[in-house]
Structure formats: C-alpha cells, structure tokens
Amino acid sequence: MTTLTQLQAVLDVLKLAERLKFELRHSYTSSGRQESVAEHTWRMSLMAVLMEPHLEQKVDMVKLLKMVIIHDLIEAEAGDMSALDVLRNPSLRLVKQQREIQAIENLRAKLGEPLGPEIYELWFEFEEKTTYEAKVANAFDKLEVQLQHNEADITTWEEIEYDMSYMMDKHVTFEPTLKRLKDLIEEQADEKMKASGIDTELIRSRVLAR
Template sequence: MNSELLRGRLDFLREAERLKDVLRSAHTSSGRQESTAEHSWRLCLMALLFEDQLGELDLLQVLKLCIVHDLGEAIHGDIPAVQQAAHPDKSQQERQDLEHLARTLDAPARQRLLALWDQYESAGSAEAQAVKALDKLETLLQHTQGQNPADFDYRFNLGYGRRYTGAHPLFQALREQIDADTQRRIDAAG
C-alpha cells in the first residue's frame, strides 16, 4: 500500500466532512435546517429505491453522480435555488471548490472525481440527466415535508427543475405527486 496515496485520500475525506455542516434552505420535518450531506444521502436512497424504474441506467454510475454532485459546496456552501439567478458563476465556483477540495488526491482519483462532477453538471449522460431530475425531486420532496419558515416560497417549487423532471415518465409521475403536496402546502398557508 502506498502510504502517501492513503494519506492524501484521508486528507480529502477529512476536508469533505465539511459538507455535513453546509446548511441548505430546506428544513427537516422537525424544523432543523437540512445539511447538504443529508440531501445527498437521500438522493442516493431515491436512486436506489427507483432503480427498477430507471430502465437500463447504470446504478453504480448514478450513485457516483449522486455522491459528488454537491461536493464542491463543502468550501463555499449552498446557494438556494431561488437565489441562483443572482450567481451566474455558481457552476464555475463549485468546480473550482471541488478542485481545491481534491487537491490532496492522487491524480487518478482526482480525475475520476472531477469527471463525475463534469458529467453531472453538463447532464452529459442519461445517468447524469436522471440524477439532475432526482436532485430536483428530492429537494421538492424535502420542501413538502419540512417544517419551513412562515415566509417559505412554495410557489417557486411548482416551476423549479421542470427542465429535468419532465424528461422521463417516472420523473413526471413523481413530480405530479410532489406538486400536489406542494399545492396543499400553498393552500394551507393561504
């Protein structure tokens, strides 16, 4: 075993742990702000649960994409979807942050990680497109079950991510049910 390789990968894992402390705009059902790591975990769980509905997609590739899709947020945090229009360099910043995060990795591991993130960001494969859709759906699902602040903008959710969630019958069906839950939250807030 190469001790330098192991040390570099452990250093990466130590720094990636910061993702556990990156808070998102979503709240859990108990009212606590959700972390990006928690979002990524449930995104992986969604992919696993719907594997049988995803056709010929490579589940391992899907899970890899789920795991790395928000990893760059460990450095500068999450930008809520409602604020992303004000941050046109969000993607570039996340890529730079991921490069920084991966600096201790050996070149092959770093290249694999960055290639996965690039594939996700560009929606450059059927697997990446599916993860983009599931990512939006997981976020919307959390918003419908979270104990959110009184001024939470549920109406934004009705249009959020449609570019991805309309691309497959599974995502359309999930979206329909989640949108109905969103509408109930809107109606209840009255």
C-alpha cells in the same frame, strides 16, 4: 499497490467532507431545523436505490451513485449558495461557478491518479446533464429539494418557492417514471399550499405565463 500517500489523500478528502455534516442548506426539516448538505446527498442516494428498478431505461447504478454522492462534495470547500440567492442576485451565478470549479480542481489535484480525474469528470458530467445518468441524478437533486420543502413547515417557504413547486417539469421530461414521481411530489406541494390558504391556481397561472 495503493500507496500511503494515496490513502492519506483519501483521509484528507474525508476530513474535508465532514464539513458537509454542518454546511446548512436553505431547506428545513420537518423538525424545524435547517438540513445539512450531507443529509440532502444521503436522501438523493436513497432515491437512486429505490427508484432504480422503476426507471424505464437501464442505468449504470455505480456511476449514478458516484455522481449523486460527489455532486455537492465541492460545497465542503466552496460552501452552499442556494438557487434562491442566485435568482435574487444573478451576478452571484458566476461567483458560484468560479468557486465550484476551483474546488473540484483542488479535489482532483489532492486525490491524484486515478481517482482525482474520475471525480472531476463525474462532477462535470453531472453539471452538463448530457448523459442519462447525469439527467437522472439532476432530477433526483431537484425532486429531493421539493420533497424536503413539502415536509417543512409552510412558514419556512419564501414566496418564490410557491412558484418553484410547479417548475420541475423540465428536469423529468426525458423519463416517464420520474415524470410520475414529480407529479406526486407536486401534488403534495399543492395540497400543502391550499391547506395554508394559498391560491395555487393563481400561482399555476403565473408560472405558465412565464
């Protein structure tokens, strides 16, 4: 039987998770405001639901959704550090990892058995990208980011994000359907940049030369 202590732990984590509604990410929405972590996670979850029938390999949908929903939960405690910040200052990568590991360990302790260890293991599975579900979840993570960039005003893009629009291949090569979805999202980015007078051929050449 579920105890009051277990239910209180759930409420405590839900209270913590409420922070994700106002923890802002680097990405902007089409309305011109920054998106929240919660909004990113919600659309990743929707991507999973809508794409599941099209994946060429059977996926454990319950596991996939759990992984998607909890992958950024640690940011309620650790905060969001964008990939751009880490690219600009690689020393931040270790700081980010340490904060996130401490946050997931705190969540495991707070929730206790049996949920704490399950959340903990799913988070590390997502990070390690070894299982099919983890690879799919990570692909959705990267694709949703680019999709949001495509929907934001081009003036919110940093120059490095022009390059990143053509750097998603490594996240989708394992799944043909996700590769095709990536191509569509990449085409949107390409058209958006061209419409703003950006030389996308030069950017493609720069990315290929890396």
